[in-house]
Amino acid sequence: MTWEIFGIIGTIAFSISGAIVAMEEEYDLFGVYILGMATAFGGGAIRNLLIGYPLDAFWKQDSLFQIALLSMTIIFLFPNKLMKHWKRWENITDAIGLSAFSIQGALYAQQLHLPISATIVAAVLTGTGGGMLRDILAKRKPLVLRAEVYALWTILAGFAVGSGIVHTAVGMYGLFVLIVVCRMLSVQYNWKLPHKSLTNQPY
Template sequence: MVWDVLNVIGTIAFAASGAIIAMEVKYDIMGIYILGMITAFGGGAVRNLFIGIPIIELWQQTTLFVIAIITITVLFLIPQKAISIIREWNVFDAIGLSAFAIQGAMYAHSIHLPFLAVMFSAAITGAGGGIIRDVLAQKKPSVFCQEIYLLWAIIAGFIIGIGWAEEPYQLYTLFSIILLLRVISHRFGWHLPTRTVSTIVNTDSSI
């Protein structure tokens, strides 16, 4: 039951997130649907590829495809003001990250993959769709350069991999905590340490 609930929540959230980004960069209706679908299913597809699950498993999720299409359609039709409010709070992205990170970790843990593979599965399922979305929208992936994002997915994978969250109430509590942490980190602009390298400009014009 937890698996199914998180699957639906994550699909709705990331389909909406992808659609909103597509509208932001002024894609047409086809681009909005494609980016929404890729965001919703991209992370799971990449995860399956890395852990050896046949890619055909992706196409056996008819109900989730329908849910994603309905979600994108609703986002396309609602007023611009409502979309602006949703975009400001970044709520769909946070919900999708939390739901899919936990779902990805649960999947890897259920097939007895190593501890590091559980954390990787959480990270790539939770953030993979957003990375693909930003690349296709010709944006620098925010996962790597702007806010604390991927770290929350890794923490979810760590907790599940170590066996601290196995019961439904524990998993739902973890979902709420990761969601809250992501919303707070976005709201207050938390950042991980960065280091940049300046480009050396050659000012010597002599031949």
């Protein structure tokens, strides 16, 4: 039941995130739906393929598909005045989707009794896979590959669940809030991981 709730939260958040990016790139309605669906379900599909979760489970999500379509339709019909601060909304919805899906991915791995390493991988893939597909389809540099702190929070979710530190429903919701807050703080204060540029370097 817990992962179903996180699945619903993540689906709504990431489908809206994908739709907003599509509208910013001036895609038509079909493009909005395609980008939103890729964002909402891409990470889960990649996760299922790599951790051995039954692939046909992907097609048994009728209710989530309907939720995603409804969410994208609502955001598409929003007046432009309410969308003028879209960047803030994109960051918030992306943080919510990242948190919900990374925890859900970790829970899927635990259901299969996989080791902590696989749990962390499942959390990272589920949390970041859809966003990577969204950015690639929108011809953007994938957020997860930039210097800013992003995938680190999915690793935290996978470790917390896989190690058993967080194992109750209340703990999962607390972890969800923590990851959302950490992600938004990293956006607000421009936290970055170490990186090295090879441009403009003397040879």
